[in-house]
Amino acid sequence: MHNSGHDFSDDERAGLYRAIYERRDVRSQFLPDPIPRPVLARLLNAAHHAPSVGFMQPWDFILIDSPEIREQVLASFNEENAKAAKNYTGERQQTYRSLKLQGITESPMNLCITCNRSRGGDHVLGRNSVVEMDLFSTCLAVQNLWLAARAEGIGVGWVSIIDQSRLASILNLPENVYPLAYLCLGYVSEFLDKPELETKGWRSRLPLEGLVHSNRWGAEPDDEALLEQLRR
């Protein structure tokens, strides 16, 4: 019934899951090798084929290789990161300070994926009840690019410790355009087996079965077979 020509082969399906499980948020393993244009075009095209509310396609892609611009972005990171470090004390602060949280200048390319909040006019289909759907759509584009990058052997790191209004000004963004994701991209020496924050003891992976509810918040699924699958 549902095996009618739209099925994936085992290898194709394995490829998708491999990208999902082996994707990493890369900060430290960047190589300087440039990203060839056909590869870069594939990554951008993957992002452009994300779902978007009302087919709004609110994203733009700013490719950043200018050292001057990157230095300005790095300066904003450093300021924000110094503020963030003050949220922790003692050993936790030491661990925080020991973490490398960006690869802005080591990666061969930075990419800002923006969200144009006025694209598509005043009334975007499906964005009437939840006005943030444009931002959410742009996130889906980020994840498409992130997974495609993994399949191409390219690491991606999302730098979220930046002042967004300063970033908007550095990149000359119009008022209606929000710099949603600032990404560092490049080939890598390796993809780590596990997320760095897990390996370094910052935080553990939560057990999936504790995150699944049945029909209402807090009701555990009355389905031992499913829970057993979720524990694997």
Add this chain to the structure above:
Amino acid sequence: MHNSGHDFSDDERAGLYRAIYERRDVRSQFLPDPIPRPVLARLLNAAHHAPSVGFMQPWDFILIDSPEIREQVLASFNEENAKAAKNYTGERQQTYRSLKLQGITESPMNLCITCNRSRGGDHVLGRNSVVEMDLFSTCLAVQNLWLAARAEGIGVGWVSIIDQSRLASILNLPENVYPLAYLCLGYVSEFLDKPELETKGWRSRLPLEGLVHSNRWGAEPDDEALLEQLRR
């Protein structure tokens, strides 16, 4: 140099791109067949392996099969959709009213992916400057699930025309938990070749080369070879 054991085979890479290009926002093609538990577990696990700010993993998954709850959600959709239709006039409003925008009761399963905004405590690493990073992380989980579903032959539709506070109350969510994505899931008779909004003339796909900037907003890349790749 960057061909060291972490490379994807051609079939694996093709599988990832196939999922990206053949994924659809499904509203009309759902089959009633239930989703087997091992498949459902793979979808949830794919979502759970999305990147998240500070390894926060802010998501929870509410599996909804109760007809009563779905009827309540559908009622909220109908109210919000009636409001939204009033944004359009004439032929555009007729087209709007002719579009099927949800499959809440026809799909065998609904899934709400929520964002617990207080998970991880007061200071989540990387969420100091941009407090919405938890919502953005949850979106990345949605996209992982959406792509995994496509690879499993399962369609997903995101219903964004709902009152989120009403939805939160229907699902009994605690105050700090936001119902980010309300999804309909099920096997499908077909995956459409193109997005339905494109086929029905609601909106066209934007040319990718017009969305790519160099270093600052509005500066076209001075790279004809790249632009040529983007036009393909």
